[in-house]
Amino acid sequence: MLRKAKLATLGLLRSAGAFELVANNKWRRERLLILCYHGISLEDEHQWRPPLYMQAELLERRLETLRAMRCTVLPLGEALTRLRQRDLPPRSVAITFDDGTYDFYKLAYPLLKKHQFPVTVYQTTYYTDHEMPIFNLTCSYLLWKRRGEQLDSARELGLAEAMDLRTELGRHRVVRGLIELSERENLTGQQKNELARRLAGILGIDYAAFSATRILQLMNAHEVAEVGKNGVDVQLHSHRHRTPEDEVLFRREISENRVRIRAMTGTQAIHFCYPSGVYRPEFPGWLEKENVISATTCDAGLVDRHANPFLLPRFVDTSSRTQTEFESWISGLGTLVAVRKAAPQRYVVPED
Numbered sequence: 001m002l003r004k005a006k007l008a009t010l011g012l013l014r015s016a017g018a019f020e021l022v023a024n025n026k027w028r029r030e031r032l033l034i035l036c037y038h039g040i041s042l043e044d045e046h047q048w049r050p051p052l053y054m055q056a057e058l059l060e061r062r063l064e065t066l067r068a069m070r071c072t073v074l075p076l077g078e079a080l081t082r083l084r085q086r087d088l089p090p091r092s093v094a095i096t097f098d099d100g101t102y103d104f105y106k107l108a109y110p111l112l113k114k115h116q117f118p119v120t121v122y123q124t125t126y127y128t129d130h131e132m133p134i135f136n137l138t139c140s141y142l143l144w145k146r147r148g149e150q151l152d153s154a155r156e157l158g159l160a161e162a163m164d165l166r167t168e169l170g171r172h173r174v175v176r177g178l179i180e181l182s183e184r185e186n187l188t189g190q191q192k193n194e195l196a197r198r199l200a201g202i203l204g205i206d207y208a209a210f211s212a213t214r215i216l217q218l219m220n221a222h223e224v225a226e227v228g229k230n231g232v233d234v235q236l237h238s239h240r241h242r243t244p245e246d247e248v249l250f251r252r253e254i255s256e257n258r259v260r261i262r263a264m265t266g267t268q269a270i271h272f273c274y275p276s277g278v279y280r281p282e283f284p285g286w287l288e289k290e291n292v293i294s295a296t297t298c299d300a301g302l303v304d305r306h307a308n309p310f311l312l313p314r315f316v317d318t319s320s321r322t323q324t325e326f327e328s329w330i331s332g333l334g335t336l337v338a339v340r341k342a343a344p345q346r347y348v349v350p351e352d
């Protein structure tokens, strides 16, 4: 079904009172909705990457909707236990944020606190130790800032082609070139940061000022510790935002991530979220060996009692979701009408 037709159907169902009906029925009561958020814009990030970012006002509206629809927002661990015990309260929801970015600390966390909603943050940890913008995403964002331009200075950066920033594909080519360069030359985090600084220079962007905004930066260790102390549930998302296909390397990503989280919060993380929603059949077994008890994906769905605990679906809420769509998911009806898998992004930049 086309998205437009689907939204029209949802609108009709909503006016007919179907949301309310489904929200209160037994079927929904036996299911948990896990909401997934990424970034909240400090400036204009939602315009650059609508599937990853939303404005704080929109998040606030979502939280108010949860309140208005009388949802019970539960801590993730408690929600999963009560799901198994068939003891979920009506309209149960768990809220999760991926990555643990600075904008969570600055914008999302105060809103969640105001509403007294529990939240789980799936925290990657490499950049919590190295306070600098995330390289791959930063390259993409800086080039987007200069969209519409064409530059010949690519050679100064070691790139073969001129930089054509007029189209998404053109910008994506430059990002790929920079990532490949950093991999070929095995650049350290510091060296990648230098490369991003040089890119900014060529684009006429003040990198020091950009870094000071903390756009595309994670929470630092103090900030993670602070939110952890104030009740935020900090959980696993791999150390370097990656899931190697080699078991030893994969499990090292989990154990390093866990050690870093424990050092910051003093807690033992046992819930995991697949970076970029990518998973393979062997991952659940490897997670189990690392004493992880649940893992969430970016596949759309409500969680029922029979769900594989290592493949839990979520509803990825973004700027492009309408209010009706959001409400349909709270009620449970969204899952019946929507396509199950999120449409793949056209040009995916690895987030690590």
Ligand SMILES: [Zn+2]
Pocket (backbone or CB within 6 Å): 098, 099, 237, 241, 274, 275, 276, 351
């Ligand atoms: Zn992530």
